[in-house]
Amino acid sequence: MNTATNNKHTQTISFWYDPDKRSILYQIGAACLFAFVAWYLVSNTMINLERQSIATGFGFLNNEAAFEIGESLIKYSAADRYAKALLVGFLNTLLVSFIGVILTVILGTFLGIARLSKNWLINRCAAGYIELFQDIPVLLQLFFWYAFFYEMLPSPKAAISPFNGLFLSNRGLIFGIPQYDPAFRYMAIALLIAAIVIFFLKKWAKKRQDLTGNAFPVLMTSIVVFIGFPFVCWVIGGMPTQMNVPVLKGFNFKGGLTISPEFSALLLGLVLYTAAFVAEVVRAGIQSVNKGQTEAAMAIGLKPGQVLNLIILPQALRVIIPPLTSQMLNLTKNSSLAVAIGYPDFVSVAGTAINQTGQAIEGVLLIMIVYLVFSLSTSAFMNWYNEKMAIIER
Amino acid sequence: MELDAENNSTVVIKPPISSIGIIGWMKENLFSSPFNAILTIIIVSVLWFSVIPFLKWALIDSSWLPDSNCRGTGGACWSIITSNYKIILFGFYPQHILWRPITAICILVSLLFVSRNRNYWNALLGYAWLFSLVIMGLLLKGGLVGLESVEIEKWGGIILTLLLSVFGLTAAYPMGIILALGRQSKMPVIKTFCIFYIELIRGVPLISLLFMSSVVFPLFLPEGVSINGILRAQIAIILFTAAYIAEVVRGGLQGMNKGQFEAADSIGLNYIQTMRLIILPQALKIVIPPSVSVLISAFKDTSLVVIIGLYDLLKTTQTTLSEPKWMGFSSEAYIFIALIYFVCCFFMSTYSRKLEKELNTDLK
Numbered sequence: 001m002n003t004a005t006n007n008k009h010t011q012t013i014s015f016w017y018d019p020d021k022r023s024i025l026y027q028i029g030a031a032c033l034f035a036f037v038a039w040y041l042v043s044n045t046m047i048n049l050e051r052q053s054i055a056t057g058f059g060f061l062n063n064e065a066a067f068e069i070g071e072s073l074i075k076y077s078a079a080d081r082y083a084k085a086l087l088v089g090f091l092n093t094l095l096v097s098f099i100g101v102i103l104t105v106i107l108g109t110f111l112g113i114a115r116l117s118k119n120w121l122i123n124r125c126a127a128g129y130i131e132l133f134q135d136i137p138v139l140l141q142l143f144f145w146y147a148f149f150y151e152m153l154p155s156p157k158a159a160i161s162p163f164n165g166l167f168l169s170n171r172g173l174i175f176g177i178p179q180y181d182p183a184f185r186y187m188a189i190a191l192l193i194a195a196i197v198i199f200f201l202k203k204w205a206k207k208r209q210d211l212t213g214n215a216f217p218v219l220m221t222s223i224v225v226f227i228g229f230p231f232v233c234w235v236i237g238g239m240p241t242q243m244n245v246p247v248l249k250g251f252n253f254k255g256g257l258t259i260s261p262e263f264s265a266l267l268l269g270l271v272l273y274t275a276a277f278v279a280e281v282v283r284a285g286i287q288s289v290n291k292g293q294t295e296a297a298m299a300i301g302l303k304p305g306q307v308l309n310l311i312i313l314p315q316a317l318r319v320i321i322p323p324l325t326s327q328m329l330n331l332t333k334n335s336s337l338a339v340a341i342g343y344p345d346f347v348s349v350a351g352t353a354i355n356q357t358g359q360a361i362e363g364v365l366l367i368m369i370v371y372l373v374f375s376l377s378t379s380a381f382m383n384w385y386n387e388k389m390a391i392i393e394r
Numbered sequence: 395m396e397l398d399a400e401n402n403s404t405v406v407i408k409p410p411i412s413s414i415g416i417i418g419w420m421k422e423n424l425f426s427s428p429f430n431a432i433l434t435i436i437i438v439s440v441l442w443f444s445v446i447p448f449l450k451w452a453l454i455d456s457s458w459l460p461d462s463n464c465r466g467t468g469g470a471c472w473s474i475i476t477s478n479y480k481i482i483l484f485g486f487y488p489q490h491i492l493w494r495p496i497t498a499i500c501i502l503v504s505l506l507f508v509s510r511n512r513n514y515w516n517a518l519l520g521y522a523w524l525f526s527l528v529i530m531g532l533l534l535k536g537g538l539v540g541l542e543s544v545e546i547e548k549w550g551g552i553i554l555t556l557l558l559s560v561f562g563l564t565a566a567y568p569m570g571i572i573l574a575l576g577r578q579s580k581m582p583v584i585k586t587f588c589i590f591y592i593e594l595i596r597g598v599p600l601i602s603l604l605f606m607s608s609v610v611f612p613l614f615l616p617e618g619v620s621i622n623g624i625l626r627a628q629i630a631i632i633l634f635t636a637a638y639i640a641e642v643v644r645g646g647l648q649g650m651n652k653g654q655f656e657a658a659d660s661i662g663l664n665y666i667q668t669m670r671l672i673i674l675p676q677a678l679k680i681v682i683p684p685s686v687s688v689l690i691s692a693f694k695d696t697s698l699v700v701i702i703g704l705y706d707l708l709k710t711t712q713t714t715l716s717e718p719k720w721m722g723f724s725s726e727a728y729i730f731i732a733l734i735y736f737v738c739c740f741f742m743s744t745y746s747r748k749l750e751k752e753l754n755t756d757l758k
Binding site: 144 | 423424426430433434437438441580581582583584587594596597598599601602605606609610612613614615616617690694695697698700701708712722724725728729731732735736739740743
């Protein structure tokens, strides 16, 4: 009888007032609207593309690019295909982001610690730096540094050279590098092996400490292994010391390694800008650790270094890492501003390709996909990290 | 005896001279340990050798008068600003009616100034904002009540920067709220759309959206219809900012107590009433400070339109710099506009910090 009344009750709710049915209706409506807008835009685009006789699809990637790229990590010439040109751009984006991230973390950490210093002067200087660099658009900073490198620095003939082998001019920073020798390849392999050895050494040392309580000097051993392996290789390889020193020939330098003004301006601008944000992140992270933690650690007799390593850092890092990764991602996304100062990053190369082929949709789509891959892989890492670092509560 | 003790207690023993006054302060704050003392000396000397030459360059050796020849003086050439400030600040806006954008900016600044105080936040202020936005638009565009009409293409410099950021944020805020509500929704289709949109936009750089607005968007429109470049950039900025606003608002929504929803349900409010009367007023209050941060970055990000060739503050400066007479004085020009951006952002961030303190009601 009870169920009968219930049934009767539900039947009395009219279709429009049943939240479940209504929500389905809303969703169908939203989906239809979306489909209609998509159809409208796509059909317009199709008509327009046909009218302007622009090709569609990614077939253009196989055509000859026919433009030079200023700097490249791999061999590239104008006769190569668009796909290769885009790869060059992608590698340039990776390069500037990778170096930028490392420098930013170092500078940002220093600034963050300086911001917490008891020394009034250091504290104020760090605060002033953070405020100043956060409040000026990064693009303006890039333009400023770029103009600075071009206008303030002398021509190659009058290059600033603090010591032989290093020249600073408006063609960039040029310095001597060791002449290539087969021994270097073996040194690189030795470095890799050293890293693997250290990884297993650390695991073994932790296991031993868990079992016996005896600590193993992991850090010292690691440093010795890390420097020693390549050094041994270098000695066996005949100790090559010949340098490839740049010399002035005509209007520019020959030899050595050149860091272009575009790259330097981009790197400098991105690092100085992002470091200001990282400093705030680091400061907040350190401040988030309760003072009692330090006191408790000291009370059980840990040394200051151990307090920092075992107590403060693991807790501060939990707070620091998530916003830090998003700042790293911001740096990578901001590296797309390279297009404004003429450094051939991915966006800049894709922009040239768009101008030449007229295939704007594919070009912009490629740009979006590349950056989406960066950000999705970063957020995947973040999720993994958060899971790993989550406080295990008992 | 007692009397004696009382007499003694009136003798004021001064703290040692080394722990009060300027010496004491310096001892505590600059030279508290040998390490700190060394750092202080290093910093002071670095400042001495960088700030003094800079001040000499910027103030003493510099030329200020418009149209003076500053080549070879060795100092800053502020003449580039004094000669070209009209172009830099207002772009190609007709120079004989510059009072109109100036009035519009004054209205905006005074409104912002009034809105600083939270006691004035009421419906009247809302209407004042709406009314002033219309007036400002009228002043800039003209064409009515005897004002000369000015093409939108000619709006440049700081007008464009302010236009893109003020309208960008005003339009992005409601859109962001809707996206945030959509992301919290129980309807899977709508939720998926919103998540997809927010994550897509937040994953790509603004420059790709601006490219889209300048080269792809015209292809979306039917034949014969075209939209002005400024408006297209504005749409891109709105779409971009909305995704960030949505994440900020979502933070506020997630911070709401479940009891608030249940209480609203139990007094029979429907979804729209619950959100409008109960949830959003509280959630939006929490997220005011992060919203100001979004505003600051939106303001800074408007400078990116220079890449698609719009004449914002940065582009007008570069136009000036490309004149042969002013070539080579980039530092002065960039320092000038950096100062404009800095002053605006500094006020906003100071305000956001002040608000955060005011709104922080937990007693710590």
